[in-house]
Amino acid sequence: MTVLLTRSEVAAVTHTSDSTIKRWEATGALPRVKLGRPKPNRVRDNRPVRYRVKDVAALAGVAPEDIYTALATAEVGDQK
Numbered sequence: 576m577t578v579l580l581t582r583s584e585v586a587a588v589t590h591t592s593d594s595t596i597k598r599w600e601a602t603g604a605l606p607r608v609k610l611g612r613p614k615p616n617r618v619r620d621n622r623p624v625r626y627r628v629k630d631v632a633a634l635a636g637v638a639p640e641d642i643y644t645a646l647a648t649a650e651v652g653d654q655k
Contacts, residue, residue: 579608579625580646587649588642589635596626599634606630 580588582596585605589596599605609622632639 578628578643580628580631581625584646584649585626585631588631588645600624605634 582593585596586593596605600607605626607624607626609620609624611622613620613622628639628642632642635642
């Protein structure tokens with residue numbers, strides 16, 4: 576099973592901002608996964624975007640287990 580992270584979770588784990596994650600995504604440094612199927616005849620693709628733990632770990636230069644540990648201790652969004 577592949578675990579997918581939201582942009583906020585990636586930002587919390589890497590101690591960066593959402594705009595940095597967007598920049599990494601735009602430059603191709605952080606591959607993204609688009610959820611669902613694209614709708615025909617749509618100009619804009621508004622599908623939700625997620626990131627694989629292994630890709631985040633590779634970008635950060637750590638093991639995937641370290642990402643899971645950081646997720647368990649990070650405060651993401653409204654969670655406390």
